[in-house]
Amino acid sequence: MAYHLSVMMEETLEALNIQPDGIYLDGTVGGGGHSSRILEQLDNGLLIAMDKDDEALRYSKNRLKKIGGNFVLARGDFAHAQDLFDELEIDVIDGALLDLGVSSHQLDEALRGFSYHQDAPLDMRMDRSQRISASTIINEYSEDDLTDILYRFGEEKWARRIAQLIIEHRPLETTFELVDVIKRAVPAGARDQKHPARRTFQAIRIAVNNELDDLAQSIEDIVERLAPGGRIVILTFHSLEDRIVKNTFRLLQKGCQCPEGLPVCICEGESLGKVITRKPIIPTNKELQFNPRSRSAKLRVFERRA
Ligand SMILES: C[S@@+](CC[C@H](N)C(=O)[O-])C[C@H]1O[C@@H](n2cnc3c(N)ncnc32)[C@H](O)[C@@H]1O
Known part of the structure; x- marks a missing residue:
């Protein structure tokens, strides 16, 4: 059985708008499906792939090695991606993917x-x-x-x-x-x-797995690392996650975080970019047929201000 059938693969790749010499973060490498396709599109670029799960890292390492190219695999929570960037002396990245939740492999492994x-x-x-x-x-x-x-x-x-x-x-x-x-x-x-x-x-x-507590802060931290025009693409699988992503993107676009009703802004918050997906992208009927587990997926994209 496949480790994991990647959800909305083509939509994700298109949304990331990959530059061959860019630096990309896959914060949830899982079975390495999305990561493999990102790596294939890189030339002199770099893929940084993270997961909390050792088994996911072992599996995706073999898969990525077969493709070759520049990649770093790291065990850890994407909430701490900033520490990894600092360690790698990377100031800005060109795009990031978070494909949230569990992989099919994790669900199917009874133990x-x-x-x-x-x-x-x-x-x-x-x-x-x-x-x-x-x-x-x-x-x-x-x-x-x-x-x-x-x-x-x-x-x-x-x-x-x-x-x-x-x-x-x-x-x-x-x-x-x-x-x-x-x-x-x-x-x-x-x-x-x-x-x-x-x-x-x-x-x-x-x-x-403390899946929701740090999500909004993680998204903000990643967006702050994005180069102008860089994008973060997030796939969610239930309404609680999706609500956090939608609201965080809105706040990052708005910038100002003053309470409603203040006549002038006092927080001096600046917009960090714009929401690309006013409505989330959802799987096509064709995808739903061959991968029913994709049925609750929603994809949202935010682009850093140029
Ligand atoms: C849906 S799967 C990713 C599948 C992957 N995109 C693919 O194409 O194979 C989600 C993965 O993210 C990992 N994960 C979930 N939350 C995480 C977090 N906060 N930090 C790091 N990894 C996380 C899980 O262990 C799981 O392997």
């Missing part, structure tokens, strides 16, 4: 514990060297903290009841034990066509 369709230990860590896993959150957090996570990161309206039942049935060791508890908590009549554990699993995964 990683990301999927409610497969029985596995409660893990869900992208970075397997980190201490906090799904088990820590499920078995150690208070009812209020669990409720808050399920509500904020899963928009789960049964958050309180699920949290109460988790606490009642602790310790939970596996994904299927968690699914059972969720099924007990969400009344059959209140379920839609989607799997009742979908929102809880999304919420726990986001919390384990």
Whole structure:
């Protein structure tokens, strides 16, 4: 099975507007699909590819080596891309890609514990060297903290009841034990066509990997590194991520961050560029047919002021 089917490949490459001698960041290299195509278009340029997941780095290293050219692979969170740029003595980059969320490989590898369709230990860590896993959150957090996570990161309206039942049935060791508890908590009549554990699993995964907390700041930091005309392209897979990307792009375009209603700007914030995608780009019907996992994807682009 393929490690990961890259989503909106052609749209992403077009949006990046790659210059053969440019420097590009892929903050989420995953299976190296997008990175390979970026590298193929570089001549004297440089690709800097990051991931939190060792397995992703191992896999994409082989793939990128076959293509050749200049690339640096680094283990880490794109929230710390600035440190890497400093280490590499790179002041400006020509473009960046963030393809957020998990790869198909992470979802399909039962042992990683990301999927409610497969029985596995409660893990869900992208970075397997980190201490906090799904088990820590499920078995150690208070009812209020669990409720808050399920509500904020899963928009789960049964958050309180699920949290109460988790606490009642602790310790939970596996994904299927968690699914059972969720099924007990969400009344059959209140379920839609989607799997009742979908929102809880999304919420726990986001919390384990701290997926939303630093996102707005990471985007701003990357945009500040972009050369004039350079672009950041972001693929999101659920509404919480997409909202952060959309609002951050808007703020970066607006510049001024004064509260509404002030007669004159006092913050002296300057616009850093413009939003290229007024509406997000979504996968074509053709892509949806061969890659159903792309169905929730949205692509947004921001361009640094010339
Ligand atoms: C959707 S996959 C990327 C797939 C890739 N674009 C491709 O074509 O193969 C997302 C990857 O990003 C990684 N990831 C998610 N958030 C990250 C973060 N904050 N920093 C670094 N890597 C991250 C995950 O471990 C996963 O491997």
